[in-house]
Amino acid sequence: MARATKEQSEITARRIREVATGMFAERGYASVGLEEVAAAAQVTRGAVYHHYGNKQTLFEAVAAAAQQRVADAVTAAADAAADPWDGLIAGCRAFLTVSVTDSHRRILLLDAPAVMGWSTWRSQDAAASGHHLTEAIADLAATGHLTITSPEATSALLSGAMNEAALRIAEAPDRDAALEETWSDLTRLLNGLRSAAGPASSGYA
Amino acid sequence: MARATKEQSEITARRIREVATGMFAERGYASVGLEEVAAAAQVTRGAVYHHYGNKQTLFEAVAAAAQQRVADAVTAAADAAADPWDGLIAGCRAFLTVSVTDSHRRILLLDAPAVMGWSTWRSQDAAASGHHLTEAIADLAATGHLTITSPEATSALLSGAMNEAALRIAEAPDRDAALEETWSDLTRLLNGLRSAAGPASSGYA
DNA sequence: TCTCTTACATACGCGCTGTATGTATAGTCG
DNA sequence: CGACTATACATACAGCGCGTATGTAAGAGA
Numbered sequence: 459m460a461r462a463t464k465e466q467s468e469i470t471a472r473r474i475r476e477v478a479t480g481m482f483a484e485r486g487y488a489s490v491g492l493e494e495v496a497a498a499a500q501v502t503r504g505a506v507y508h509h510y511g512n513k514q515t516l517f518e519a520v521a522a523a524a525q526q527r528v529a530d531a532v533t534a535a536a537d538a539a540a541d542p543w544d545g546l547i548a549g550c551r552a553f554l555t556v557s558v559t560d561s562h563r564r565i566l567l568l569d570a571p572a573v574m575g576w577s578t579w580r581s582q583d584a585a586a587s588g589h590h591l592t593e594a595i596a597d598l599a600a601t602g603h604l605t606i607t608s609p610e611a612t613s614a615l616l617s618g619a620m621n622e623a624a625l626r627i628a629e630a631p632d633r634d635a636a637l638e639e640t641w642s643d644l645t646r647l648l649n650g651l652r653s654a655a656g657p658a659s660s661g662y663a
Numbered sequence: 664m665a666r667a668t669k670e671q672s673e674i675t676a677r678r679i680r681e682v683a684t685g686m687f688a689e690r691g692y693a694s695v696g697l698e699e700v701a702a703a704a705q706v707t708r709g710a711v712y713h714h715y716g717n718k719q720t721l722f723e724a725v726a727a728a729a730q731q732r733v734a735d736a737v738t739a740a741a742d743a744a745a746d747p748w749d750g751l752i753a754g755c756r757a758f759l760t761v762s763v764t765d766s767h768r769r770i771l772l773l774d775a776p777a778v779m780g781w782s783t784w785r786s787q788d789a790a791a792s793g794h795h796l797t798e799a800i801a802d803l804a805a806t807g808h809l810t811i812t813s814p815e816a817t818s819a820l821l822s823g824a825m826n827e828a829a830l831r832i833a834e835a836p837d838r839d840a841a842l843e844e845t846w847s848d849l850t851r852l853l854n855g856l857r858s859a860a861g862p863a864s865s866g867y868a
Numbered sequence: 869t870c871t872c873t874t875a876c877a878t879a880c881g882c883g884c885t886g887t888a889t890g891t892a893t894a895g896t897c898g
Numbered sequence: 899c900g901a902c903t904a905t906a907c908a909t910a911c912a913g914c915g916c917g918t919a920t921g922t923a924a925g926a927g928a
Contacts, residue, residue, distance in 0.1 A: 463906095464906095492885075502908050507907095509907095568776050569777050572693075572774050572778075576830050580830075605851065607844050614827050615827065615852060618826055620820075620823070622822055626819040629782055636816070643812050643813060643817045643856075646856055647820060647852045668924095668926095669925085697916075709876055712876095713875060713877095714875090717917070
């Protein structure tokens, strides 16, 4: 067969990744064969193995791209807010919304930790968005808006809470109602971290 | 070959399950073959397929048993507490402790949702322990100790928070320190849900 | 004791992953 | 501009692991 230019090669790789994204999202990592991925991308398995050495690496690329899109949405919402506290709130709201709406929920919240292993998954998450959340929390604590012991611990707690919530909301019969319920209680949780006397010198306990 | 009595049969089934538990916990669902499970249990794959129809069903049995042990520890701690609020706190503490210590973390927190599918996993979790958490929260809300919108939503948030926290703590260099950090911030989150004026008629917002 | 059922073992097919090999063309260097 | 190399795939092959069909010996009930 003919060989494509370097530019074409990247297009092929992207097409494979995008096709795989849809399949992984719909049927899960284990149920998707590379043969069908290749077929849907109009190449053979050889091309898949050429661009991504194995199935797991392909999945990691898919997950990273999805993660990046989520992170972009979150940071955009957070940056648009007036003050840091509102930024945290807006970021959380954006995360919930996009995680529920987005079709990549299964990839990021269900398969990724199991397929990649927790620590690998965690570091990729940190590089994309988790880091941002932890820093936002740390800033709020440093400026006394928040009273916490550890930004990392708090970040993990919030991240886990939102992940689980997103999965629950997505399965709910009335998503909008479930989202608002969850949001109501999540903001209550967040408010529990606010320093009682308002911004002070430091919020680390 | 010789055939065992009904009693023996249950013993065999249990041995398979226990052996599989160790392997799934150590190397994850995907990396464990039924051949080695059978070998370690001193039977052939035929026996495994006789007792559990397929690999996933075996895993579900393993997960259910592990889940039950966690649930027992949690409810024991919660029931030992003086009042409902302390019960919630004690239960959360027990969950974190056992989830971090226990070797079945990988099974319950990483593989189970992906292998069983979220809704199946969720209902099994609800049957074992999640239901208990939701009820405890609902009781506290009904008696005005807690101000929340939805017990289910709050339960999911807390459950997710603790799951993620457990994974983080388990990977931390100093587990005890990480546990205390997390515990400190988790109690702060929980306190955020307490009704400001103490127990009142109802805590539903 | 005869029969049916249970508790396994054995044997086989098949899908899917990964790898080794082949091939034609895009770069590139003299 | 021609030769050489590296790249972008396709093809062919090997092996593992799941599931299933089938066989068999012994317990349980009539």
